Amino acid sequence: MSTFRRCVEIVCRGNGASGEVRAALEDDFHHFRVKANYHDGVLRQIEGEALRIPYTACAQAMDQVHLLLGMSITRIAHSVTRQTDPQHQCTHLLDLAGLAIASAARGTSERRYAIQVPQRVDERTRPTLERDGEQLLVWNVQGMSIKGPAPFVDIDLREGMARWALNHLPEELAEAALLLRRCTLISMGRMYDLDAQEHASSTGRCFSQQPQRAVHALRMKGSTWDFSAAQGRLCAGDQAWLAECGRPLPGPLPG
Numbered sequence: 001m002s003t004f005r006r007c008v009e010i011v012c013r014g015n016g017a018s019g020e021v022r023a024a025l026e027d028d029f030h031h032f033r034v035k036a037n038y039h040d041g042v043l044r045q046i047e048g049e050a051l052r053i054p055y056t057a058c059a060q061a062m063d064q065v066h067l068l069l070g071m072s073i074t075r076i077a078h079s080v081t082r083q084t085d086p087q088h089q090c091t092h093l094l095d096l097a098g099l100a101i102a103s104a105a106r107g108t109s110e111r112r113y114a115i116q117v118p119q120r121v122d123e124r125t126r127p128t129l130e131r132d133g134e135q136l137l138v139w140n141v142q143g144m145s146i147k148g149p150a151p152f153v154d155i156d157l158r159e160g161m162a163r164w165a166l167n168h169l170p171e172e173l174a175e176a177a178l179l180l181r182r183c184t185l186i187s188m189g190r191m192y193d194l195d196a197q198e199h200a201s202s203t204g205r206c207f208s209q210q211p212q213r214a215v216h217a218l219r220m221k222g223s224t225w226d227f228s229a230a231q232g233r234l235c236a237g238d239q240a241w242l243a244e245c246g247r248p249l250p251g252p253l254p255g
Helices: 056-068 077-083 091-106 161-168 171-191 236-243
Strands: 003-014 019-027 031-039 042-052 110-118 128-131 134-138 140-142 145-148
Touching: 003 091, 003 171, 003 236, 019 091, 019 236, 031 091, 042 056, 042 091, 056 077, 056 091, 077 091, 077 171, 091 110, 091 171, 110 171, 128 171, 134 171, 161 171
Parallel strands: none
Antiparallel strands: 003 019, 003 110, 019 031, 031 042, 110 128, 128 134, 140 145
């Protein structure tokens, strides 16, 4: 039985007001990196990098993350969705940027999330999330609803969960819950032969799926990998890059 897996690793070198943060995300369908510099609590530089993507147009979305420049760094990862329209961003790169910025604002020097979502049986699955090596969340999911444990009972994964989590949970638990929600939803992609697609669907939900772009966003065949029995390979190729965080910049920060 296959299991969807995602790893997010974040390294920050700063004091909560000024510094550099780097973050990597890898799962069955994606592999992205984000590097950002912030000064006096303001985002001054940010770059996205696509290492493995589902559609050709996803690479063009890397520049869209520049729309976050000038925002105040905040401890709430979801705040990036107020700075820019998520439907015109790469969903997963924007999520990663939000996680990186929140870690920088908190002054968290290192953070690692490990998520797994087993294949559904009779509409049921049991997704889990580890944070920094310790299990934080385990859900019983049926269809699009979390059935337990409390306080997540009967929370819908699609409708209103972000608002509920941000209003009812401590900030770092809300962050983890929304990350696990994202993974639980996209894990369903493993139920389909995505390489049978010619191009992205015209749903308008993200950069590549915008109607004017979807037909030109060709499927990157072979881009879905299986980490069911290879969790240790996730983000393995990012370690040297992450370790470079905080090295002196070649010049002054703009602005």
